[in-house]
Amino acid sequence: MIAVRRTRRRLALTVLLVAAVLLAFLVRLIDIQVVRAGELAEQSEARRSIPQVLQGARGDIVDRNGVVLADTVYRYDITVSPRFVAPSTILDETTGERTTRSVEDALGQLAALTGQDPLQLKSLIDAELAADPEDDFAYLVRGVETEVYQAVRELRIPWVYFERQPARAYPNGQVAGNLVGFLGTDGPQTGLELSADECLAATDGTSTYERGADGVRLPGTTVVEQEPVDGGTLELTIDRDVQWFAQQAIAEQASAIGADWATAFVVRVADGAVVAAADWPTVDPNDVNGTPADNLGARSFTAPYEPGSTIKALTFAALLDEGVTTPTEKFTVPGRYATILNYTIGDAWAHGDLPLTTAGILMNSSNVGTSMVVERTSLEQRAEMLQRYGLDEPTAVGFLGEEGGDIQDPASIDGHSAFTQMFGQGMTATSAQVASAYQAIANGGVHMPLTLVAGCRHTDGTVTMQPTGEGERILSQEAADTTVSILESVVTDGFLSSQLSIPGYRVAAKTGTAEVAENGRYGGQRIVSLAGMAPADDPQFVVVVTLARPDTMKTSAAAAPTFRSIMTQVLKTFRVPPSTQPAQSPPLTW
Amino acid sequence: MTATRPPHGTDRTARSAGASAPAHGGAAIVAVRRLFTAQSADWMLVLGTTIFLVLLGLVMVLSSSFVQSGKGGGDFFGIFARQGAFALIGIPLMLLISRLPAVFWRRWARNGVLLGLGLQLLVFTPLGNEYGGNRNWIEIAGFSLQPSELLKLALVVWLATVLAPRADSFTDWRSVAIPALPVSAVAIGLVLLGQDLGTVTIMASIVLAALFFAGAPMRHILGLVAAGVGGAVLFALSGASRSDRISAWLNGCTPEQLEDVCWQPMHGMWALGSGGVFGVGLGNSALKWSWLPHAESDYIFAIVGEELGLIGAMVVLILFAVLAIGMVRLMRAHTDPFRRIATGAVLVWIVGQAFVNVAVVLGMLPVLGVPLPLMSAGGTALVATLIAIGVVLSLARDVRPEPRP
Numbered sequence: 001m002i003a004v005r006r007t008r009r010r011l012a013l014t015v016l017l018v019a020a021v022l023l024a025f026l027v028r029l030i031d032i033q034v035v036r037a038g039e040l041a042e043q044s045e046a047r048r049s050i051p052q053v054l055q056g057a058r059g060d061i062v063d064r065n066g067v068v069l070a071d072t073v074y075r076y077d078i079t080v081s082p083r084f085v086a087p088s089t090i091l092d093e094t095t096g097e098r099t100t101r102s103v104e105d106a107l108g109q110l111a112a113l114t115g116q117d118p119l120q121l122k123s124l125i126d127a128e129l130a131a132d133p134e135d136d137f138a139y140l141v142r143g144v145e146t147e148v149y150q151a152v153r154e155l156r157i158p159w160v161y162f163e164r165q166p167a168r169a170y171p172n173g174q175v176a177g178n179l180v181g182f183l184g185t186d187g188p189q190t191g192l193e194l195s196a197d198e199c200l201a202a203t204d205g206t207s208t209y210e211r212g213a214d215g216v217r218l219p220g221t222t223v224v225e226q227e228p229v230d231g232g233t234l235e236l237t238i239d240r241d242v243q244w245f246a247q248q249a250i251a252e253q254a255s256a257i258g259a260d261w262a263t264a265f266v267v268r269v270a271d272g273a274v275v276a277a278a279d280w281p282t283v284d285p286n287d288v289n290g291t292p293a294d295n296l297g298a299r300s301f302t303a304p305y306e307p308g309s310t311i312k313a314l315t316f317a318a319l320l321d322e323g324v325t326t327p328t329e330k331f332t333v334p335g336r337y338a339t340i341l342n343y344t345i346g347d348a349w350a351h352g353d354l355p356l357t358t359a360g361i362l363m364n365s366s367n368v369g370t371s372m373v374v375e376r377t378s379l380e381q382r383a384e385m386l387q388r389y390g391l392d393e394p395t396a397v398g399f400l401g402e403e404g405g406d407i408q409d410p411a412s413i414d415g416h417s418a419f420t421q422m423f424g425q426g427m428t429a430t431s432a433q434v435a436s437a438y439q440a441i442a443n444g445g446v447h448m449p450l451t452l453v454a455g456c457r458h459t460d461g462t463v464t465m466q467p468t469g470e471g472e473r474i475l476s477q478e479a480a481d482t483t484v485s486i487l488e489s490v491v492t493d494g495f496l497s498s499q500l501s502i503p504g505y506r507v508a509a510k511t512g513t514a515e516v517a518e519n520g521r522y523g524g525q526r527i528v529s530l531a532g533m534a535p536a537d538d539p540q541f542v543v544v545v546t547l548a549r550p551d552t553m554k555t556s557a558a559a560a561p562t563f564r565s566i567m568t569q570v571l572k573t574f575r576v577p578p579s580t581q582p583a584q585s586p587p588l589t590w
Numbered sequence: 591m592t593a594t595r596p597p598h599g600t601d602r603t604a605r606s607a608g609a610s611a612p613a614h615g616g617a618a619i620v621a622v623r624r625l626f627t628a629q630s631a632d633w634m635l636v637l638g639t640t641i642f643l644v645l646l647g648l649v650m651v652l653s654s655s656f657v658q659s660g661k662g663g664g665d666f667f668g669i670f671a672r673q674g675a676f677a678l679i680g681i682p683l684m685l686l687i688s689r690l691p692a693v694f695w696r697r698w699a700r701n702g703v704l705l706g707l708g709l710q711l712l713v714f715t716p717l718g719n720e721y722g723g724n725r726n727w728i729e730i731a732g733f734s735l736q737p738s739e740l741l742k743l744a745l746v747v748w749l750a751t752v753l754a755p756r757a758d759s760f761t762d763w764r765s766v767a768i769p770a771l772p773v774s775a776v777a778i779g780l781v782l783l784g785q786d787l788g789t790v791t792i793m794a795s796i797v798l799a800a801l802f803f804a805g806a807p808m809r810h811i812l813g814l815v816a817a818g819v820g821g822a823v824l825f826a827l828s829g830a831s832r833s834d835r836i837s838a839w840l841n842g843c844t845p846e847q848l849e850d851v852c853w854q855p856m857h858g859m860w861a862l863g864s865g866g867v868f869g870v871g872l873g874n875s876a877l878k879w880s881w882l883p884h885a886e887s888d889y890i891f892a893i894v895g896e897e898l899g900l901i902g903a904m905v906v907l908i909l910f911a912v913l914a915i916g917m918v919r920l921m922r923a924h925t926d927p928f929r930r931i932a933t934g935a936v937l938v939w940i941v942g943q944a945f946v947n948v949a950v951v952l953g954m955l956p957v958l959g960v961p962l963p964l965m966s967a968g969g970t971a972l973v974a975t976l977i978a979i980g981v982v983l984s985l986a987r988d989v990r991p992e993p994r995p
Contacts, residue, residue: 010805037867
């Protein structure tokens with residue numbers, strides 16, 4: 001009986017022990033799985049979760065028709081995890097046969113696709129492992145194209161990984177390369193790529209995935225914390241075809257006459273939109289290293305120069321607007337005009353007294369005649385007549401590195417320059433500013449802000465960076481229109497008539513042959529230009545062509561054929577109706 | 591309690607009922623019917639719980655092993671298929687053994703122990719295999735075998751055989767110790783030579799349990815416990831890797847140890863923590879992706895906790911508790927000390943080992959390297975455990991009043 005009781009006691013003790021252990025386990029489990037669960041899970045996840053950057057695509061840059069000037073393509077970096085490099089088993093899908101592929105074979109297959117030396121890859125991996133046996137990352141090759149990436153991926157080498165990198169491509173190459181700019185390894189370097197980066201830049205997203213201790217990606221563990229946002233599409237006012245044509249035209253002419261550089265600028269009169277802004281020499285954004293640093297930008301915006309006589313159109317339009325003179329006022333224009341001390345102003349050609357009207361002075365581009373009219377105005381008035389065109393500040397485009405021109409302060413200007421700057425010497429302006437000023441004259445005196453960007457279309461459909469479209473009247477309608485009809489006589493009656501006329505269209509234009517100051521003195525170098533508009537009866541486009549320091553042809557005659565071919569192309573491209581009325585210019589002589 | 595239990599000799603009446611049925615089915619049908627004759631509720635409880643644990647174990651072995659099995663182009667189902675094959679051998683074997691009469695065990699006990707010791711000795715021959723610092727396997731014709739598992743089984747039966755005749759009537763310490771302790775000491779010593787501290791702990795518990803349920807005086811048992819603990823401490827401090835593990839367990843892990851001795855317990859803890867109350871779902875464990883070593887064997891409980899949560903972990907613990915209760919109730923019914931001692935030893939072996947395993951995973955014991963019985967991957971262990979359960983069942987089914995000495 002004692003034995004039975006003892007057995008019962010001991011069995012009861014056993015049950016009690018089991019119960020006690022279970023209770024202890026329960027408490028411990030609750031502590032681990034409920035109380036400390038969050039903390040433990042977090043520690044564990046931190047150990048195996050790998051953050052990843054989800055790269056958004058940078059926005060495209062397109063012309064006014066949606067033709068892509070800059071877009072994003074993908075390139076792939078092929079990387080290796082040196083510590084996992086080992087022979088691997090490959091499965092033949094068709095036969096189901098498993099074979100072992102050595103490291104050398106795998107690298108040989110890879111190198112054949114990437115065009116590398118397998119021995120070099122092997123020594124790269126060995127070097128990484130020698131530096132750190134636990135090394136987890138090294139680049140095998142960077143920036144391969146999609147086809148190569150796909151082929152390498154098909155090799156299914158377990159220790160080879162891929163990183164997708166967005167890269168920039170400029171499918172139109174040099175066309176508008178001066179405006180578009182380019183991306184360097186550290187991001188946008190110049191041009192619109194840099195100045196409109198706010199529009200184009202993508203916002204990177206983030207995601208994490210979890211991995212096994214051997215680096216295997218765990219299925220179904222990718223969590224996107226932040227979706228990437230692609231950059232917006234930058235829509236330009238540029239017409240790719242006109243831009244190409246303009247670049248081609250100035251390149252031909254500049255090479256032919258040995259110019260140092262050349263620009264061509266096309267502006268639509270109605271809204272101040274830049275249709276083309278060509279530079280020579282220019283840059284191919286796909287091959288930036290092949291271009292000298294001086295030629296990477298857009299000179300038409302960034303390089304002010306003394307434009308010369310093309311400024312006379314601005315001066316006379318303002319003089320007419322101010323009522324200082326009338327188109328038909330009669331002047332007897334002598335050969336020279338004395339300013340101060342022993343300084344005199346002469347004309348491009350020698351002449352005695354000429355009976356010219358105000359219109360005749362402008363048409364013949366007489367410096368002496370211009371000075372005779374200008375002398376009626378105060379120094380402040382003269383400065384204002386140029387400032388109203390915005391010549392002393394950058395245009396509304398605000399191109400990267402854009403410069404304004406320079407108009408001398410009336411308080412400190414010397415008595416000689418006070419005359420010369422009214423015909424474009426002793427002051428500076430960029431091609432963009434000259435074109436913008438001509439736009440105002442062509443547009444009946446309403447100056448529209450010059451625009452290069454039509455808008456930025458974001459991925460959510462909103463559009464920003466649109467031009468305001470609000471113009472400013474800076475000349476009376478009559479003064480502007482009269483100036484246009486005087487400029488038309490340059491084409492109909494001037495010495496370049498044959499090179500400027502476009503059959504079927506009335507063209508108004510002004511020549512410029514500026515002396516270039518070097519070391520404070522004017523020498524033999526010239527900057528020749530032609531600025532004009534068409535059709536003269538209802539101007540729709542302004543074209544300004546500038547060629548700097550030509551070697552063989554140092555007059556505006558060098559720019560005339562280029563001006564005409566670009567204007568012809570613009571009129572054709574935009575299907576501008578031909579003129580119906582003949583030209584009616586004011587009398588030029590008396 | 592007694593009311594729900596069928597009267598003793600149920601199977602005898604069932605057997606006679608089967609035998610007296612019209613003999614149109616022949617002897618085979620009779621045999622099959624005898625095999626599956628309804629047994630007592632506790633008998634069914636032990637059997638059912640065992641089978642449930644094995645099946646749950648198979649599911650968890652598959653879930654926790656397929657990543658490692660599939661590595662390097664291997665078969666995803668490799669470990670699972672092996673474990674499944676052993677379950678397919680082990681469960682019928684358990685059912686067959688449960689048919690054997692108690693006298694069979696007494697007759698073969700001595701030979702069994704000799705066989706077990708012999709196999710254990712093979713570990714130290716060229717057939718032996720070392721794994722993870724433990725020399726505890728032998729390899730024959732491509733099959734690896736853990737003889738210590740079979741030795742445990744033999745020890746259980748032999749201890750019950752030698753202790754039963756003088757159970758409840760120990761005269762002095764000599765009658766307690768001889769011959770049980772010397773033979774046990776040899777068996778434990780052999781395993782200890784193989785450096786397998788976990789198995790040694792379990793074997794020592796088996797010996798103590800046999801003495802405990804044989805009715806040996808508590809002072810003798812407590813003395814043996816004290817001696818065992820002292821020996822264990824000495825042994826633990828003798829090896830650098832062991833003392834490292836124990837100091838990490840006692841004092842927390844240093845940063846260097848995180849990559850080393852603390853790696854496994856820390857990841858086990860993280861697995862449990864990641865599981866929370868409801869778990870991450872069957873198959874969804876992240877820690878089994880090469881993070882947690884031995885996820886399919888020693889640390890399978892951590893994967894249960896991660897995938898099935900607190901609820902799943904509690905279910906496993908409750909299953910082992912149910913197994914314990916079932917065996918305790920079988921023992922209460924036994925008047926024969928042999929049956930009581932053998933059942934009690936198996937109880938302590940299986941449930942005790944389960945508790946040690948869980949305690950290790952929960953960080954309540956230093957890492958000992960014992961698998962979770964019936965669930966962890968490991969062929970010999972599974973079959974040996976199932977045979978042990980079979981022994982318990984065989985002893986419980988053939989209960990006849992025996993003449994008391």
